[in-house]
């Protein structure tokens with residue numbers, strides 16, 4: 298008797314299968330291929346990989362940068378290229394001998410009594426107590442409903458030798474928005490950036506990437522643009538070793554739990570802003586497997602337990618905020634994406650790390666976005682406001698959470714700082730915390746100021762032409778301002 302049948306042998310399916318097997322469950326993975334190293338070039342923040350996976354890296358860069366303008370912004374966060382063969386071997390080792398891998402293509406599944414019957418393309422009928430759909434983007438047994446159609450991340454990359462470095466030697470360039478090669482109208486319509494890794498010697502991985510678009514640029518467009526970029530840089534490749542086409546949806550909603558459990562990209566786990574998923578799946582797998590194993594033990598609904606562990610309410614709420622932000626990015630004129638990320642990477646490190654992490658709650662996301670809003674030019678603010686106004690319930694909740702966090706923080710601060718101890722005062726009458734509390738990168742401080750600053754930007758300087766024609770801009774912004782005043786307890 299198979300306890301769990303996992304459809305798909307990608308990193309997510311195998312990670313969950315391994316954790317289930319480690320908990321003594323009998324597990325069958327069904328995939329059209331034998332165990333084989335995952336094909337895509339996977340990157341991840343080193344600190345987001347579980348400890349056991351940190352050794353499954355082909356290379357780690359400490360010089361990691363973005364270019365949102367002429368000068369690089371150092372990210373000060375090590376980034377890893379995964380060694381897919383080692384990752385596969387580590388996952389199989391973690392699974393142990395009991396994991397069964399069956400080659401086949403699943404076409405459907407049906408629950409009869411307490412047992413699932415999973416159909417294979419060649420007429421197979423596998424039975425199991427629980428089925429997990431880990432078949433990748435879009436889902437097989439639990440198709441993903443992409444609102445408004447799938448918004449895709451697409452990219453075209455090559456590994457090649459270069460006579461002159463196409464990007465900074467020794468570095469990993471996470472995003473390079475400098476672009477002399479396409480004309481401004483093309484950038485505006487289809488923004489792309491360079492993602493590049495120096496692989497050692499004269500070898501580089503260079504990839505022309507469209508972060509998110511609907512419709513997305515085609516492979517031909519990205520390939521032509523990459524080569525035009527390299528030509529413009531005076532560094533055409535010689536000896537191209539391999540190439541890669543990337544295309545996957547970014548706008549999956551939180552799934553509706555059902556009798557089939559899903560995991561990985563099929564469970565909507567791709568991060569809607571970064572497109573990352575692999576490290577998150579490796580981290581989520583033990584907790585979901587534990588929930589499933591415990592449910593089996595107690596005779597409870599294992600699928601429901603798995604769903605509850607994977608998509609708790611807070612994560613669902615956070616997804617709505619991320620989708621709202623994604624909507625804003627889709628609206629943003631292409632030539633303004635660099636400005637957005639310039640403001641984004643001015644966030645305190647902990648804040649942008651959290652924004653890109655899989656489990657960050659609404660409060661933190663909202664506070665980060667307000668801060669980005671405060672520091673971004675108006676051309677970036679307008680789409681953010683429009684996205685917020687298009688989803689008033691989500692934005693209101695986010696603002697409320699941000700303001701609650703701020704109120705709690707201010708309360709805490711006032712409780713600890715009044716009366717200020719005389720010894721802590723400088724001659725000029727300013728306490729040390731007064732003096733340092735308003736630094737742009739000081740993390741948790743002055744969120745109220747950030748919120749107010751952001752709202753002033755929204756009500757004062759936005760370009761009305763940027764708003765949808767059927768929106769009464771003044772009325773909507775007034776509404777938002779009133780709500781802000783109400784939740785923050787501040788007079789207008």
Ligand SMILES: Cc1cc2nc3c(=O)[nH]c(=O)nc-3n(C[C@H](O)[C@H](O)[C@H](O)COP(=O)(O)OP(=O)(O)OC[C@H]3O[C@@H](n4cnc5c(N)ncnc54)[C@H](O)[C@@H]3O)c2cc1C
Nearest residue numbers: 305306307308309337339340403432433561562573574575
């Ligand atoms: C080229 C590329 C590069 C990416 N780079 C990154 C990155 O750097 N970092 C990152 O975090 N994410 C990245 N992603 C996004 C995402 O993390 C990956 O797509 C990841 O592979 C998803 O993992 P998964 O296991 O959920 O699905 P997949 O890796 O897609 O695995 C799905 C599995 O299901 C099997 N399957 C499909 N249909 C059936 C069926 N009918 N029956 C049985 N088996 C089936 C497939 O054969 C496969 O084994 C990238 C995506 C792509 C496409």
